[in-house]
Amino acid sequence: MITFEHVSKVYGQGHRPALAEVTLQIDKGDFVFLVGPSGSGKSTFLRLVLKEEKASSGAVQVNGRDVGRMRSWKVPQLRRQIGVVFQDFRLLADKSVYENVAFALQVLGKPRHVIAQTVPETLGLVGLGGKEKRRPHELSGGEQQRVAIARAFVNRPAILLADEPTGNLDPETSVGIMKLLDRINRTGTTILMATHDDDIVDQMRKRVVELRDGRVVRDEDRGVYGSGR
């Protein structure tokens, strides 16, 4: 589903590589935590999957396609298969919950009847039934993150990338968000989540890939946050 083969990324001459010789395979339906100190290359990894950055060397494949060789007009097609969730939610402040989620389908040109069916279904799935008319500022942080997850998932992407999705949430709310991501993962969606949240990683016991200075230093099934425990 996602394959990195000897992937390196150097942002500028004289800089040390943000990723160095990363080789990794993530299969369909996997749930992977990407951990490592600040600056270890986690966001760079996610940006390469989305083709927001280009590898300096090596090959990145997503869904069987070589992302590095992909023509720019094909990139929207790639991104349609990938939902993304961020730490800071990134909702449209002047739109309602319903409109925020519907918008993701409108930009894909989905017919109105599909939108009218899928949006309430997805809002129900994330536990926001009844809150369709609220604006983001009328919701708690956890609820805002649920809207963001609904927006990322409404098109049923094959892959969901999450960059610190619990970074702004208290521990209890974070557990709720992780239960939701786990449920989405069980539908067959591959999840790759960059995080510093050691409690969450330790509770979930999923595959853990640890980066340090751009290199994979650990790849463990049912892993914990810190190595050597």
Ligand SMILES: Nc1ncnc2c1ncn2[C@@H]1O[C@H](COP(=O)(O)OP(=O)(O)OP(=O)(O)O)[C@@H](O)[C@H]1O
């Ligand atoms: N656009 C950029 N231009 C130059 N250097 C960059 C750029 N983006 C990231 N870097 C550098 O690449 C390295 C890896 O950064 P990256 O953001 O991938 O790390 P990270 O593990 O996601 O960190 P954090 O946990 O703080 O988000 C760092 O040294 C960073 O300074």
